[in-house]
Every structure is written in C-alpha cells, then in structure tokens.
Amino acid sequence: MTAPDQPLRADARRNREAVLDAASALFAQHGGDVQMNDIAERAGVGVGTLYRHFSDKQSLQAAIIGRRFAAVAGLAERAEKIDDPWAALEAVLRGYLEAADADAGFRFSILSPIEPAWDDIVREKAGFAASVARITQRAADAGLVRSDFTADDFILLTRGAMANMGGEHEGWRRFLALALEGVRVT
Amino acid sequence: MTAPDQPLRADARRNREAVLDAASALFAQHGGDVQMNDIAERAGVGVGTLYRHFSDKQSLQAAIIGRRFAAVAGLAERAEKIDDPWAALEAVLRGYLEAADADAGFRFSILSPIEPAWDDIVREKAGFAASVARITQRAADAGLVRSDFTADDFILLTRGAMANMGGEHEGWRRFLALALEGVRVT
DNA sequence: ACCTGAACACCGTTCAAGT
DNA sequence: ACCTGAACACCGTTCAAGT
Numbered sequence: 001m002t003a004p005d006q007p008l009r010a011d012a013r014r015n016r017e018a019v020l021d022a023a024s025a026l027f028a029q030h031g032g033d034v035q036m037n038d039i040a041e042r043a044g045v046g047v048g049t050l051y052r053h054f055s056d057k058q059s060l061q062a063a064i065i066g067r068r069f070a071a072v073a074g075l076a077e078r079a080e081k082i083d084d085p086w087a088a089l090e091a092v093l094r095g096y097l098e099a100a101d102a103d104a105g106f107r108f109s110i111l112s113p114i115e116p117a118w119d120d121i122v123r124e125k126a127g128f129a130a131s132v133a134r135i136t137q138r139a140a141d142a143g144l145v146r147s148d149f150t151a152d153d154f155i156l157l158t159r160g161a162m163a164n165m166g167g168e169h170e171g172w173r174r175f176l177a178l179a180l181e182g183v184r185v186t
Numbered sequence: 187m188t189a190p191d192q193p194l195r196a197d198a199r200r201n202r203e204a205v206l207d208a209a210s211a212l213f214a215q216h217g218g219d220v221q222m223n224d225i226a227e228r229a230g231v232g233v234g235t236l237y238r239h240f241s242d243k244q245s246l247q248a249a250i251i252g253r254r255f256a257a258v259a260g261l262a263e264r265a266e267k268i269d270d271p272w273a274a275l276e277a278v279l280r281g282y283l284e285a286a287d288a289d290a291g292f293r294f295s296i297l298s299p300i301e302p303a304w305d306d307i308v309r310e311k312a313g314f315a316a317s318v319a320r321i322t323q324r325a326a327d328a329g330l331v332r333s334d335f336t337a338d339d340f341i342l343l344t345r346g347a348m349a350n351m352g353g354e355h356e357g358w359r360r361f362l363a364l365a366l367e368g369v370r371v372t
Numbered sequence: 373a374c375c376t377g378a379a380c381a382c383c384g385t386t387c388a389a390g391t
Numbered sequence: 392a393c394c395t396g397a398a399c400a401c402c403g404t405t406c407a408a409g410t
Contacts (some may be wrong), residue, residue: 001337006373008374009373009374011374012373012374012375013374015374015375029302030251031299031300032297032298032300033300035401035402035403035406036402036403037402037403038402039402044323045375045376046375046376046377047376047377047403047404047405048267048375048376048377048404048405048406049376050373050376051403051404051405052374052375056403056404057403058234068196078193080398087384111219111297111349112218113218113219113294114218114219115217115353115354117390140218146364146367152357153361153364155357156350156357156358156360156361157346157361157364158366159346159349159350160345160346160347160349160350160361161343161346162366163297163346163347163348163349164266164342164345164346165372167301168301169343169345171338172342174338174339174342175342175346178332178339178342178343178365178366178368179346179364179368180365180368181367181368181369182256182364182366182368182369183364183368184368189386194392194393195392195393197392197393198393198394200392201393201394219380221384222383222384222385223382223383223384224383231394231395232385232394232395232396233384233386233395233396234386234387234393234394234395234396235393235394235395237384237385237386238393239410242384242385243384258398269387373409373410374409375408375410376407376408376409376410377402377405377406377407377408377409378405378407378408379404379405379407380392380403380404380405380406380408381403381405382400382401382402382403382404383400383401383402383405384395384401384402384405385398385399385400385401385405386396386397386398386399386400387395387396387398387399387403388395388396388398389394389395389396389397389399390394390395390396391392391393391395
C-alpha cells in the first residue's frame, strides 16, 4: 500500500498528474459531485487509465490529499525556521488553510463522508504532520498557547475552518480569528 | 415552496415520517452514502412514495434538517429563559451540538457538498435562528462574549464542531472548549 | 508496461397502473 | 389523494483488445 516507488514510465507519470489536475479543476468548478468519466475525459485519458492509477474514488481522493500534503510540507518547514514560536504556528495554520481554500478537491476529499484511503499516503502525511507537531509543541512550551495545545488540536481547528470554506461560506477567516483567540495566551 | 400546509391524509403523514426515520437510521449506520431505494424499503413504502414526499435527495436532506431545527427550537426557547446570558448561550450551543452528534443524517445534510434545499424549510429555520440571534445578542450586550459576536459566528462554530463529529473524529467537545475560550470574555 | 473504451452493475428518478 | 414497483438513465468500475 505504501507506494511501490519504482519510477513510472514517462507517459504514465504524465497521465497520473493529468488526472490529478483534471480532478482538482473539476472539483473547483462543480462542488463535490464530480464524475470519474468526466475526470478521465478532461485529463485526456481513457477511464481505464484513471483506474489503473487510482483503484477507486477514495484512492483518488487520497492522492489529491497526498499531493497537497507534499506541497504544504515545504511551507511547514519554512515556518519551523521562524524564530517566534507563535508566529511560526500562525504561519503554518494560515498557509495550510489558504492552500485548502484554493483547493476545493482537497477540502471535499478531507471532509468527505467517504473516508479517503489514508493508507495510500502515509508518507506524504507523515512529513507535514511531523513539522506541525514540532511547531505546536514549541508554541506550547514557550507558553504562547494553552499548555495543553497539541497537533490534534491543530487538526480540529483546521477541519473546523474547512467546514466554513467554499460556496456560500467564506467565513473561515473570521472563524480562524475566533479560534486563535481561544488558543493563544497573552 | 414554503409548505402547502394542507394537512396530509393520515397514511401520507405516517409515510412521510417513516421515510424520515428510515433515512436517519440509515445515515447513522452507514456514513453518508445511503440509497433512496434502501430508505424506501426500510420505511416500508415504495420508492414512488418517497419521491412523492421529497422531490429529490436534496429535498430529503432539507426535510431532515427542518425536522431537527423544529426540535431544537424548543431547546432554544428554554435557553432564552435562563437568566445568565452566558449560560443561556452555552446551553443552546451545547444542546444543539449534542443533538447534531446524535443525528448523523442531520450532520451529513448540513455539511453536504450538495447544498440542501433551504427554500423548503424557511419556516423551521426561522424560529431557531431567531432564538439564537436573541441569545447571542444578549450575551454580547452583557459583555460576556466579544462585543462583535453574532448569530453568524454561532453558525461558524457550529459547522466547525460538526466537521469534527462522527466516525473517527470525536474531538468536537475539545473543539468546542477551545472555541468558547476564544469567544468568552472573562 | 501501459492505454483504450465498450460493456456491466448499480443507484437516482420516473411513470403507468393500481387503491 | 395517495401508493406501488418495474423500467429508464446515468455513473462507477471492469476487462478484452490494443500499442
């Protein structure tokens, strides 16, 4: 499950990316109900090819999440280098949510009632999660957030914000302001 | 759209309720992906009957939400009678979320990527919303929560909490504790 | 090794026939 | 007025044939 790692043939890799791009684009346009056939068509591949890369819809959702986690891992590492522990925490939180706001496919996948196939993306998740854990820990140790604040709480807030994104609900920034007020120690 | 109000024939009313009950039960068991045919079967009616009462899945979702709103309207009115404005706010919030936690169909409908048919349930929504507005207003006026706290914020927190309910995510109580900390003034 | 798309199975929705 | 369930259309997934 944890990625075979044998480098894909050039065209296969291209197709894989094309499918992911197509899925993201379609998720952004329509909300949530996107068809596998449409994704394949938009990606310029046959449905069979889509299924060769992603065994089912959950697996495709997981891949979308994995790709986003890989992207924000860099952001998290940069945040770790910020001296002020509070500023570092705010940077990952904001950066992560800003990315989520721009990536409807990611949001729908994360909040989907059908759980995404997390097993497919343990690696991608681990990197980001480790950075976040260190950042939250540091902020708590410095007494800048409640002493019991953990990476799990980061996820809670993050899910909460995403539930207020997209379509009608653009209140997530306000939500974040309220939530941070409850976490910060001043 | 806003409810015809002509009282239904006894068997029709019974069927309507049976469908709603069946949908709730199935949503609670499986997560999110519930079939119209299964709902009809569980309710002991033909699919046609289901569609006679609810024009489509969105409309069924709206009805589930409407029914829950009607139920929590009573709770909100009782909360309004609590003297301490903060205690009143906490009572609606907690009561509403406790009800949401126990009603998976409600949660899936509210957070669904397919927007529920709100037009079907303006009335049911209005009563609850009015109570909540008065309660948040009173708490803000009393200086017990941030002075800019509104009923919209109530919705933000509430959606945030629901995004952390069900299945793996039972962290909504912790989430609520964090969020309230950000809202309360002490 | 990887790609294609017609074909199959399943689920949302309709409608002709019933009471 | 309301109910039924077979039938239809659509979408997720498979698989035989191709490069």
